[in-house]
Structure formats: structure tokens, C-alpha cells
Amino acid sequence: MLDGLDQVWAQRWEQDGTYRFRPAERADVFSIDTPPPTVSGSLHVGHVFSYTHTDIVARFQRMRGKHVFYPMGWDDNGLPTERRVQNYFGVRCEPALPYLPDMPVPEVPPAKGAKPLDVSRRNFVELCEKLTAEDEQAFEQVWRRLGLSVDWSMTYTTIGEHAQRVSQRAFVRLLHAGQAYQAEAPTLWDVGFRTAVAQAELEDREHAGAWHRIAFHADGPAGDTPVYIETTRPELLPACVALIAHPDDARYQHLFGSTVTTPVFGVEVPVLAHPAAEPDRGAGIAMCCTFGDLTDVQWWRELKLPARAIIGRDGRIVAQAPDGLDSESGRAAYQQIVGATVFTAKERVVAMLRESGDLDGEPSKTVRPVKFYEKGDKPLEIVSSRQWFIRSVDHQDRLLERGQQLNWHPSYMRARYEDWVRGLNGDWLVSRQRYFGVPVPVWYPLDASGDPVYDRPIVPAEDALPVDPSSDTPPGYTADQRGAPGGFLGDPDVMDTWATSSLTPQIVCGWEEDKELFNETYPMDLRPQGHDIIRTWLFSTVLRAQLETDSLPWTDVTLSGWILDPDRKKMSKSKGNVVTPVGLLEEFSSDAVRYWAASGRPGTDTAFDQGKMKIGRRLATKLLNASKFVLGFPEPAPGAGVTEALDRSMLAVLDDVVAQATAALQTFEYTTALERTERFFWQFCDDYLELVKDRAYGDDSDPATQSARLALRSALSVLQRLLAPFLPFATEEAWSWWHDGTVHTSPWPDPATPHGTATSAGDPADDMVLAVATAAIAAVRKAKSDAKRSMKHPVQVLRVHGPARFGPLLDSITRDLTRAGNISEIGFEPTDAAQLDYDVRLAAAEALDSPART
RNA sequence: GGGCGCGUAGCUCAGUGGGAGAGCUCUCGGUUUACACCCGAGCGGUCGCAGGUUCGAAUCCUGCCGCGCCCA
Numbered sequence: 001m002l003d004g005l006d007q008v009w010a011q012r013w014e015q016d017g018t019y020r021f022r023p024a025e026r027a028d029v030f031s032i033d034t035p036p037p038t039v040s041g042s043l044h045v046g047h048v049f050s051y052t053h054t055d056i057v058a059r060f061q062r063m064r065g066k067h068v069f070y071p072m073g074w075d076d077n078g079l080p081t082e083r084r085v086q087n088y089f090g091v092r093c094e095p096a097l098p099y100l101p102d103m104p105v106p107e108v109p110p111a112k113g114a115k116p117l118d119v120s121r122r123n124f125v126e127l128c129e130k131l132t133a134e135d136e137q138a139f140e141q142v143w144r145r146l147g148l149s150v151d152w153s154m155t156y157t158t159i160g161e162h163a164q165r166v167s168q169r170a171f172v173r174l175l176h177a178g179q180a181y182q183a184e185a186p187t188l189w190d191v192g193f194r195t196a197v198a199q200a201e202l203e204d205r206e207h208a209g210a211w212h213r214i215a216f217h218a219d220g221p222a223g224d225t226p227v228y229i230e231t232t233r234p235e236l237l238p239a240c241v242a243l244i245a246h247p248d249d250a251r252y253q254h255l256f257g258s259t260v261t262t263p264v265f266g267v268e269v270p271v272l273a274h275p276a277a278e279p280d281r282g283a284g285i286a287m288c289c290t291f292g293d294l295t296d297v298q299w300w301r302e303l304k305l306p307a308r309a310i311i312g313r314d315g316r317i318v319a320q321a322p323d324g325l326d327s328e329s330g331r332a333a334y335q336q337i338v339g340a341t342v343f344t345a346k347e348r349v350v351a352m353l354r355e356s357g358d359l360d361g362e363p364s365k366t367v368r369p370v371k372f373y374e375k376g377d378k379p380l381e382i383v384s385s386r387q388w389f390i391r392s393v394d395h396q397d398r399l400l401e402r403g404q405q406l407n408w409h410p411s412y413m414r415a416r417y418e419d420w421v422r423g424l425n426g427d428w429l430v431s432r433q434r435y436f437g438v439p440v441p442v443w444y445p446l447d448a449s450g451d452p453v454y455d456r457p458i459v460p461a462e463d464a465l466p467v468d469p470s471s472d473t474p475p476g477y478t479a480d481q482r483g484a485p486g487g488f489l490g491d492p493d494v495m496d497t498w499a500t501s502s503l504t505p506q507i508v509c510g511w512e513e514d515k516e517l518f519n520e521t522y523p524m525d526l527r528p529q530g531h532d533i534i535r536t537w538l539f540s541t542v543l544r545a546q547l548e549t550d551s552l553p554w555t556d557v558t559l560s561g562w563i564l565d566p567d568r569k570k571m572s573k574s575k576g577n578v579v580t581p582v583g584l585l586e587e588f589s590s591d592a593v594r595y596w597a598a599s600g601r602p603g604t605d606t607a608f609d610q611g612k613m614k615i616g617r618r619l620a621t622k623l624l625n626a627s628k629f630v631l632g633f634p635e636p637a638p639g640a641g642v643t644e645a646l647d648r649s650m651l652a653v654l655d656d657v658v659a660q661a662t663a664a665l666q667t668f669e670y671t672t673a674l675e676r677t678e679r680f681f682w683q684f685c686d687d688y689l690e691l692v693k694d695r696a697y698g699d700d701s702d703p704a705t706q707s708a709r710l711a712l713r714s715a716l717s718v719l720q721r722l723l724a725p726f727l728p729f730a731t732e733e734a735w736s737w738w739h740d741g742t743v744h745t746s747p748w749p750d751p752a753t754p755h756g757t758a759t760s761a762g763d764p765a766d767d768m769v770l771a772v773a774t775a776a777i778a779a780v781r782k783a784k785s786d787a788k789r790s791m792k793h794p795v796q797v798l799r800v801h802g803p804a805r806f807g808p809l810l811d812s813i814t815r816d817l818t819r820a821g822n823i824s825e826i827g828f829e830p831t832d833a834a835q836l837d838y839d840v841r842l843a844a845a846e847a848l849d850s851p852a853r854t
Numbered sequence: 855g856g857g858c859g860c861g862u863a864g865c866u867c868a869g870u871g872g873g874a875g876a877g878c879u880c881u882c883g884g885u886u887u888a889c890a891c892c893c894g895a896g897c898g899g900u901c902g903c904a905g906g907u908u909c910g911a912a913u914c915c916u917g918c919c920g921c922g923c924c925c926a
Contacts, residue, residue, distance in 0.1 A: 001891075204926090415858055419925045531923085562923090599867080603859085605922075609866065611878055614891090621891055629888030675868070679876080686893080690886090697887095778894095785895035788883055 030066035036073030040080035050560035052597035059725035063748035071154035076132035078497040094118040164466035191315030207370035210363035230282030235345040236289035247273035263358035291382035388431040437494030502540035591727040592616035620730035627734035640706035647711035649769035694819035779838035794843040802836035
């Protein structure tokens with residue numbers, strides 16, 4: 001019954017432009033900053049889960065009369081795409097090569113064992129664009145199938161020209177405002193990808209190593225007693241610039257201010273005090289090298305130590321021995337490790353220490369947390385390089401205030417943002433030594449000897465953006481001056497993916513390009529996203545909005561949880577437990593998969609559960625069946641009213657459901673809304689419908705019949721609309737049976753007058769009527785079930801005992817009960833009991849059997 | 855080490871001061887004219903543990919245990 005609906009209606013919505021954004025005043029718009037999924041590979045159930053949540057909210061707001069601004073983007077910029085393109089086409093980016101406008105697309109797949117084809121950066125980027133365009137088509141098909149009510153005419157990509165222009169414009173403005181700057185500084189460096197990485201992209205991993213106890217030779221007051229330090233990185237010994245202990249450490253007081261000499265390399269270094277030294281760790285005194293970790297950087301900066309860098313960008317020991325390594329024996333030792341990887345250098349230095357007798361005992365194995373780039377597979381090194389930064393530390397206090405102003409769903413997620421902002425220990429590094437990204441939009445003049453003048457960058461005019469400095473020529477220069485003395489050099493770097501995606505509100509809302517649209521949509525209403533990217537996407541978006549427009553980018557943020565496999569582990573490709581979305585949509589229907597997704601509350605990790613999808617499918621089918629049944633009765637006569645107490649009672653209970661569902665959806669608690677609606681819907685089907693069915697079949701002239709038919713249709717209309725955000729396909733199908741327009745732009749039931757139907761004047765509707773009728777029919781069913789009889793089996797008498805005030809109430813439902821339960825006689829006896837009690841006597845079995853015998 | 859969240863029936867989860875609940879599973883029953891992709895009934899819990907507040911605690915407070923995540 002459900003099968004086939006998905007495609008039919010998805011196509012229809014596209015034809016009719018059902019979800020097209022229609023401009024309106026800001027107050028009438030609900031704008032959503034949809035996360036652009038990374039386009040490298042395929043969507044998985046986690047995407048389906050969280051995007052459904054947002055769509056439910058979008059559909060609710062649309063029915064509430066809002067003009068919903070709901071674009072989709074694709075994040076195709078960045079490393080994952082680069083890697084894929086290299087393998088797919090067998091190419092390698094060589095930025096020094098010139099652009100070939102007519103370069104043929106390489107054959108796919110590339111010949112086995114062939115050397116990668118070197119292509120210019122622009123040609124490489126074009127290949128990236130070609131491949132991502134194909135993936136984006138496939139993604140869009142899945143989203144349409146799932147029923148996301150996105151306006152597809154507004155789709156953007158983070159590498160597209162528009163996004164590049166916005167990204168570069170914002171960067172240029174920050175540059176002019178002094179909020180973006182470049183600096184030569186120690187930078188976390190991934191030797192595998194050969195790029196700098198930002199603080200936000202780090203993760204700690206357990207890494208095996210060994211403590212080496214090494215003797216430094218004392219020169220001063222301590223006499224010739226060696227000073228022992230313990231380190232896991234002996235290969236950095238030639239980069240040592242000081243020994244450092246805690247200022248309160250009694251063991252080293254006598255050494256502070258003196259110097260010691262490094263073993264093997266023979267460099268004299270000071271012994272200094274600094275509170276970051278940990279007395280409990282190793283020997284309590286550490287060697288500070290440039291640079292082994294971030295503490296070294298801190299010491300180097302705060303104690304104004306010299307730099308003795310020995311690790312290059314390729315992760316190998318550089319040829320040039322550092323300053324200060326002057327002795328002949330020291331230089332000879334250094335030659336032993338030049339060009340070696342960190343791993344090999346470590347072995348050789350340890351061998352030399354062993355030979356000189358400065359290694360005390362044997363290394364002892366340890367496992368400790370080491371910083372990695374989240375996408376990398378080798379520990380990060382720290383190398384000195386020129387990079388671009390955006391100021392963020394200066395804005396810490398303001399950013400914390402912004403976090404307070406933002407409404408978080410769930411609210412406890414705010415703490416993660418605050419943790420991150422408070423812990424910022426440097427500005428945001430935005431330049432990356434990669435290719436498929438938005439270029440840093442500056443050039444540098446070259447002086448007479450051909451060296452770049454970094455502190456006088458040539459910045460393009462805003463109306464010239466976007467630019468690619470590696471192929472475009474800066475104003476005032478000619479192309480042949482590129483690289484020539486007195487000419488220019490393009491900045492070879494691109495910006496970090498987050499430097500562009502932090503501007504999604506500006507990209508979609510037409511910042512500086514479409515003033516009207518911007519006024520209608522910005523600041524946005526909602527940012528939905530995963531809680532794992534609070535420190536990256538959420539943080540950086542708040543920062544950019546702060547810097548560009550001194551505003552919050554949105555008023556509310558919803559954080560979705562993870563999908564867990566049935567063993568409560570996070571689902572991931574490497575575990576091989578990922579299920580493809582399309583298969584699920586085909587097997588269970590889109591509505592069913594959405595129903596499962598809706599069971600995951602904001603911020604809550606949710607188990608992948610096909611059982612839930614089956615139930616969703618059941619609900620959608622039930623809605624179609626119940627709709628068919630209700631609409632099968634003749635339309636109520638004009639002027640008909642809901643006169644029966646039971647009908648009015650049912651509508652009153654429904655009113656309450658509308659109020660609860662509406663309140664829940666307004667605060668993004670879609671799960672609660674669905675739960676309340678669903679519970680009522682099944683009671684409506686199982687109890688109310690069964691109770692009034694006979695009356696609804698009655699004579700057109702009977703007002704009680706008219707009352708039932710009208711109440712049924714009124715309730716059905718409300719229920720179809722309440723379920724529409726969750727089950728857009730089944731509700732649309734059932735709605736189409738009796739309406740011309742789409743349910744998805746029909747008005748959400750108003751909590752004030754939810755069913756829009758006049759009930760007869762007089763007593764207020766009594767919730768208790770439905771409750772008593774339901775309890776009575778349940779008692780009858782139980783009696784039949786206990787006796788193992790059919791539900792059709794006649795009941796001789798139903799006797800109800802209880803408070804006298806229920807007498808009239810019972811009278812009002814006697815007719816419906818009699819028919820629904822096949823009851824011969826219903827009696828009421830007032831008692832002192834507080835509650836009603838039901839006594840059911842079934843007709844004798846023989847009475848039923850006897851006709852068969854005659 | 856600091857912080858956040860979670861712990862309720864076999865499973866998935868609601869319930870935040872006053873009757874311990876739902877769905878699924880399981881068992882039993884039902885050719886009911888919307889639906890067998892259905893309907894009805896039933897079985898099933900020491901609400902993680904310990905203490906405290908209260909007339910009353912799954913719910914509030916304290917401590918502990920377990921799981922997950924964030925930050926260092």
C-alpha cells in the first residue's frame with residue numbers, strides 16, 4: 001500500500017515547487033543553516049537520522065505559516081576529495097606547472113603501475129569539481145527520496161565560485177581589519193599530508209614509546225655530578241635549548257642559573273625554572289627542544305630561548321646543523337642523522353648515547369597520549385613555517401557571551417562550547433599547504449633579488465573576487481613577472497575547509513550580494529549539526545559572524561546524537577557495520593525510516609533499529625487504512641454538528657494532544673510530539689473508531705450519525721496534519737484523497753481551535769466520557785478474551801458500579817457500547833466506591849451454538 | 855585530572871515529588887464488512903548501589919559503581 005508513494009510524491013513536490021522559498025518579512029521567515037555533507041563517498045544512516053530531524057522542524061514551521069528558507073549545500077572542498085581524485089584519475093597536483101585550459105580528462109581507471117600524471121593546481125581542482133559533481137547528484141537523489149523539504153534551487157557547494165567569493169571577501173576584510181595576519185611560527189605539522197593543521201583538528205591517540213634516561217654534564221657549581229633527564233624523544237637531543245624544572249622543586253634549586261652540556265652533541269644549555277615542568281613526571285626535569293611538543297613551544301616563547309629546529313616539513317632531519325652546535329664532534333654526530341626519519345634518527349642517537357656512556361640503563365617502554373591530525377596516521381611534528389591566522393584568543397570573552405545568548409538544544413551542549421573557547425591557546429590557523437580549497441587571495445611582491453616581501457601583500461579588490469593567485473595576475477603586474485625579480489609571487493596556500501564553511505550563513509543568505517535576501521533570512525533561526533563539530537564548525541561560525549557583523553549567526557542550535565549499532569558501538573565504516581540508506585528506504589519506505597529517526601531525541605545517541613522502522617511502516621499503513629475508512633462514510637450533511645458526548649470528548653482529548661505536540665515542536669522536541677500524536681492515533685483507531693463505527697453507518701437523518709461522521713473527519717484532518725512532518729508521504733497521499741492542495745502547506749492545527757469544528761453549545765466537553773467508554777469496552781474485551789471467545793460473542797449484561805455522578809455519563813454512551821460490544825443489557829448501580837467497576841457476564845456458549853443445531 | 859550525559863521490563867525507551875508505563879519480543883485467543891502489513895488479552899521490573907531530605911522519592915540532595923562523550 002505504501003510502496004511507490006515515495007517516488008510519486010517526491011516527483012510531484014518537485015514539479016509543483018512545493019518547498020520553494022517565497023520571500024517574506026524576516027518575522028515570517030524560518031531560516032535553516034543546513035550542514036553541507038562532505039562529498040567523498042556516500043551518505044550513511046547517520047546522515048539520514050540527523051537530516052530527518054531538521055526536516056521535521058522545517059515542515060512544522062512551514063505548516064505554522066512560516067516561509068521556510070531551507071537550502072542544501074555540499075562540502076566538496078578539502079583533503080578527502082583530493083585523496084579520492086588522486087586515486088581515481090591517477091594524478092598528482094604540481095602547483096608549479098602552468099594551467100592547461102584544454103587538458104583532456106585522464107583515462108579512468110589509470111593504467112596499473114603508471115606514474116601519476118602531474119597537473120597544475122587549476123587542472124587538479126577542475127578534476128575535483130568534476131568528480132564531486134557526480135557524487136552530489138547521487139546525494140540529492142537520496143535526500144529527495146527521504147523527503148527532505150529542501151529548496152533545491154538554492155543548492156551551493158563550498159568550492160563553488162559563490163562560496164569562494166564570500167570566503168575570500170571575508171578574508172580580505174579581516175585582513176584590512178587586522179583580524180587576519182600571517183606569522184612565522186612553530187606550527188603543528190602533519191608530515192604525511194605535509195600541511196599545517198589547526199588546534200581544532202587535533203586528537204590524542206595512545207602511542208607506544210620508551211623513556212630514555214640521559215646524562216647531561218654539569219659545568220658549574222654542581223661539580224661533575226651528571227644531571228639525568230628522562231625523555232621519549234632522544235632524537236631531539238641536538239635541538240635541545242634548555243633543561244627545565246619546576247621552580248619549587250627542591251632537587252634542582254642549586255642548578256637554576258647554571259649551565260650543562262648535552263651529551264654527544266656538546267652544546268651548552270641553561271638550567272631554568274618554569275611552572276609548566278611536572279615534578280612527578282620522569283626525573284622531574286625535562287629537556288626543552290625546538291620543538292617536541294606544545295610545552296616546548298610555551299617554554300621557548302616565555303623563556304625567550306633560541307630556536308634549534310632540526311625536523312623538516314618532510315619529517316626528516318634537516319641538512320643544516322642548528323646554530324650553537326659548533327664542536328667538531330657534535331657536528332660529526334649530527335651528520336650521522338641528517339636526512340633520517342625521526343624513527344631512524346632515534347635509533348642512531350640512542351646508539352651514540354650508549355657508546356658515549358650517557359644512556360643510563362635501558363629504555364623503559366611506555367604508552368602515552370600523543371597529538372595526531374585527526375585524518376593523519378603519523379604523530380604531528382612542530383615545524384616553523386609562515387602561516388595565516390585569524391584572531392580568536394582576543395575575542396574569548398565576547399565568544400563566551402555569544403554562547404550564552406545562543407539557545408542550545410539540548411542545553412547541556414553549551415558546556416562543550418565553553419570548554420573549547422576557554423581552552424583556546426592560540427589563534428585559528430587557516431592556511432593549508434593543499435590544493436583543493438579556496439586560495440588565500442594574496443600575492444607578494446618580489447624584491448630586486450627575487451625574495452618575497454611578506455609584510456606587503458598585494459590584496460585584490462573585492463569586485464575582482466574570487467581570485468586564484470597561482471594563475472591570476474595581481475593588478476599592476478603582467479603575467480610574465482610571476483617569479484621574476486621585481487615581480488610577484490602568488491600565495492601558494494589554500495584556506496582550511498572550516499574557513500569557508502564557517503561562513504555558510506553568509507553564503508546562503510546573500511551577504512553583501514543580495515541585501516533583500518539577507519534582511520529576510522539573517523541572523524538565521526536554526527543551525528542543526530553534530531555535537532562532534534562544536535569546536536570546529538559551530539565555534540568558527542560564531543567567530544566569523546562576530547567578526548563580520550557583530551551578531552550571532554542564528555538564535556538556536558540543535559545537536560544531533562550518534563547512531564550506534566545494536567552493540568552500542570558508534571557506527572563507522574571501518575567496523576563494517578554501516579548500512580546504506582537507499583536499501584533501507586526501499587525496504588521499509590521513507591516514512592518508516594523517518595519514523596525511526598524521529599525516535600532519537602536531540603543530542604541523544606540512538607541505536608540503529610530496524611524494528612522501529614517496521615513500526616513506522618505499520619503506522620504509515622494504518623494511517624492510510626484509517627483514512628480510507630473514515631472517508632468511506634458519506635460526507636456529513638451541511639449544518640451537521642458534533643452533538644454526541646463521546647464525539648465531543650474525543651475531540652477535547654485531541655485538542656490537548658495538539659497543544660502538547662505544538663509546544664514540543666516549538667522547542668525542537670519532535671520525539672515528544674510524535675509520541676503524543678501516535679499514542680492518540682492508536683487509541684482513536686482501536687477504541688473510538690470501534691465504538692462509533694456502527695453509529696456512523698446509521699441513517700443520514702439521524703443527528704447522532706451526522707455527529708459521528710463529522711467528528712471522524714475533523715479528527716482525521718487534525719491527525720493527518722499532526723503526522724505530516726514525520727510521515728510526509730503517507731499523509732500527503734491520504735490528504736490528497738479529499739483535498740486539492742498539499743498537506744505540507746496546509747495550516748498546522750491551531751491549539752486554540754484545533755479541529756475547526758463547532759461542537760454543540762451547552763456543557764463543556766468532558767474528557768471522562770472517552771475514558772469511561774474505553775475502560776468499559778476494555779473490560780468487555782478482557783472478559784471475552786479470558787473466556788477465549790470471539791470479540792463478536794454476545795454479552796448478556798454489563799453492570800457498572802461506582803459514583804452516582806457517572807450515571808448520566810454512562811447513559812450517553814450506552815448505545816455505542818451496546819453495538820460495539822454486542823451487549824444485550826447495560827445497567828448502572830451507584831456505590832460508595834471511588835472508581836468505576838465493570839462486571840461483565842457473557843451469554844452462555846450454548847445460546848450461540850444452538851442455532852447451528854436446529 | 856576536570857566537566858557533561860546516561861543507568862527504569864529480555865530489547866528500545868517514555869516518565870522529574872503522590873497509582874511503575876509504552877512499543878517490540880514472548881504466551882494465549884480471534885475468518886471483526888478500514889486494515890492478517892490486522893485485532894484483543896496476558897506474562898514480565900529491588901526504577902545501578904548506599905545514605906539523606908520529605909507525611910510520601912524512579913523523580914530532590916550527597917557519596918559510590920558502571921557505560922559513553924568532551925576538555926586537559
